[in-house]
Amino acid sequence: MPFVTRLTLTSGDGDLLESVVSDIKQRAERKGAELRGPHPKPPRKIAVPLYKGFREDGEFDTWEYTVYVRVIEIIDYSEFAREVAGRRYPDSIHIAADVEQFTRTR
Secondary structure, three states: OOEEEEEEEEEOOHHHHHHHHHHHHHHHHHHOOEEEEEEEEEEEEEEEEOOOOOOOOOOOOEEEEEEEEEEEEEEOOHHHHHHHHHOOOOOOEEEEEEEEEOOOOO
16 A cells, blocks of 8 residues: 655754755655645744843843744655655754555545
């Protein structure tokens, strides 16, 4: 039965994430792998309180950053999916892989 490998790539660097996703898409086209996506998810804004350095008004400063997410699905091409999921990426890119088995309807 065929498999779908769903790769979720996240990063705080949107430009680097787009570059990595474009590279994956180009490699899939060269290898003839069936690819769906990238599906962009809405960016998440995250605020982290900083505990060193009170401001004069007594409030904590916060550090804010944005996390960007792209989802790619590789359809029934397990060799390419393993290659992509096992590849070394820049430290600011996080990749998670989920594999699902499905049945094709005719």
